[in-house]
Amino acid sequence: MEAVGRVFFRGGVEQVALDAVSLDIEDGSFVCFVGPSGCGKSTLLSIIAGLIAPTSGRVTNGGTAVQGPRPGVGYLTQKDTLLPWRDVLRNIETPLEIRGVAAAERTSKARELVELVGLRGRERAYPRELSGGMARRTSLARMLVADPELLLLDEPFSALDAQLRVEMQNELLRLWGDSGKTVVFVTHDLDEAIALGDRVVVLGARGRIVRDERIELARPRDVVAIRRSPEFHAIEARLWEALSADRYAEPAAVS
Amino acid sequence: MNAKRTPRIFAWRLGLFLAIVAVWQALSALHGMAFYISSPSAIWLREGQWLADGTLLFHTSITVEETLGGFVLGAVAGVVAGFVIGPQRELGEVVDPFIVAVYSIPKVALAPLFIVWFGVGIWMKIILATVTVFFIVFFNTVAGVRNVDPDLINAVWLMGASSRDVLLKVIVPHALSAALTGVRISIPYALIGAVVGELIASNRGIGYLISSAASQFDTAGVFAALIVLTILATILNALVNFVDRRTSVWKVDANLSLRPN
Numbered sequence: 001m002e003a004v005g006r007v008f009f010r011g012g013v014e015q016v017a018l019d020a021v022s023l024d025i026e027d028g029s030f031v032c033f034v035g036p037s038g039c040g041k042s043t044l045l046s047i048i049a050g051l052i053a054p055t056s057g058r059v060t061n062g063g064t065a066v067q068g069p070r071p072g073v074g075y076l077t078q079k080d081t082l083l084p085w086r087d088v089l090r091n092i093e094t095p096l097e098i099r100g101v102a103a104a105e106r107t108s109k110a111r112e113l114v115e116l117v118g119l120r121g122r123e124r125a126y127p128r129e130l131s132g133g134m135a136r137r138t139s140l141a142r143m144l145v146a147d148p149e150l151l152l153l154d155e156p157f158s159a160l161d162a163q164l165r166v167e168m169q170n171e172l173l174r175l176w177g178d179s180g181k182t183v184v185f186v187t188h189d190l191d192e193a194i195a196l197g198d199r200v201v202v203l204g205a206r207g208r209i210v211r212d213e214r215i216e217l218a219r220p221r222d223v224v225a226i227r228r229s230p231e232f233h234a235i236e237a238r239l240w241e242a243l244s245a246d247r248y249a250e251p252a253a254v255s
Numbered sequence: 256m257n258a259k260r261t262p263r264i265f266a267w268r269l270g271l272f273l274a275i276v277a278v279w280q281a282l283s284a285l286h287g288m289a290f291y292i293s294s295p296s297a298i299w300l301r302e303g304q305w306l307a308d309g310t311l312l313f314h315t316s317i318t319v320e321e322t323l324g325g326f327v328l329g330a331v332a333g334v335v336a337g338f339v340i341g342p343q344r345e346l347g348e349v350v351d352p353f354i355v356a357v358y359s360i361p362k363v364a365l366a367p368l369f370i371v372w373f374g375v376g377i378w379m380k381i382i383l384a385t386v387t388v389f390f391i392v393f394f395n396t397v398a399g400v401r402n403v404d405p406d407l408i409n410a411v412w413l414m415g416a417s418s419r420d421v422l423l424k425v426i427v428p429h430a431l432s433a434a435l436t437g438v439r440i441s442i443p444y445a446l447i448g449a450v451v452g453e454l455i456a457s458n459r460g461i462g463y464l465i466s467s468a469a470s471q472f473d474t475a476g477v478f479a480a481l482i483v484l485t486i487l488a489t490i491l492n493a494l495v496n497f498v499d500r501r502t503s504v505w506k507v508d509a510n511l512s513l514r515p516n
Contacts, residue, residue, distance in 0.1 A: 051409065051412070051413060069412055069414075069415055070415065071415050073413070075410075075413045077406070077410075079406055081404075081406045081407050081410035083407065083411075083424070083425065083428070084432075084506075085428045085429075085432055085505040085506075086505075087505075094411070094414065094424065095414040095415075097424070098411070098414045098415055098416045098417075098420050099415065126504045126505045128503075128504055128505070129504060146414070
């Protein structure tokens, strides 16, 4: 995204996964989408990525319409999609290989990322030999190696155990730090959204925005410590209320 | 735990083996039993005699040659055919019933036809082994080409990959890895194909050794040949396990491993 990234989406994607969602996402910000299962969070992310097309409305990025997968975007899903026949280093190199970067350069770049995510010593391990956390780190490194400006994360840590999840959340905040990258983070975990984001967008059960709130908590943050602050609890209460209000409104709307 | 258990299990195995041999030897001393079950000592003598006069080496090398020939031809044909037919769904659907029909025939039943076509020489056995191996490798390769995890393709697609990148970096490695699973499974079946061919019509090979000894009521000869066959099969299985250990780290699961009938 250049000056201002604009995500604009209107209309329903099959059974109205998303209904007239429109918002701007500023460059360099960390935006979290939170909502119940089936609210269209992942659909929205796939549309931003250009993996699927919206049935109505449009997504623009720095003034141009998104029409398919494009360079400069990193995408991370809940499931690990590392190539099983490539070791850690070669997996991390994959995006550079696709861009046609010379072998020597991609290896040195991949090694930098190995250092950055703390995978030194495991470069030659295959995905099947990695623990859940190491596989996540490899996926993260693979996403970052091509230096994307926009990171799309779809429940990236929800399959991890609680302790590892916290570790990876802090890791992500550290890597994002002052990189200037824009992050769009999808989760069903309200705590996670508040702890990480500059802004939390709550999606309701019918794919509509029910609340869009700025999170004015100081950075750098520690995801464990921040959960104990009174501001955190106040925000959480407000957003939780928005989520439940939407849920109770649902049966009336369906019948 | 394992380090302590291994020697104990090995000792038990050795004990069991010696017990079987001792009971066998004792039973064979009973009146008339030697005709049916021979005896370990007679079999041992026969092995020594065959080893000395070159019989063992000659027949074993013939069987090994047929097994390897059939394995290589079947594996290559299976991989090539799998890569040709795999990506073309419509062609696959058209030829599918024909392939399954041929696959369903017990391979032994094809032997008489192969005798007519290729004679009773070594080629009949090689072709029988080839056909057996072919189907295993073919089905695994096709499954490998078709059952690529769409999430893997999406992931590479999102990196800005072209169709060619998707083919070369995802589909081909996945299919090759699945094909290798088929190749691995098929090694012992190549031996079965070769020996079945020898049993049906032959004047050389371990299968021939078994049937010719049996036709002369030479029980010691039958057992001696069976033991050679067991050793050969064990070596092939060890080879399979070796390949398996070297590749299991990156191999994909093709979710399909058809066995020949």
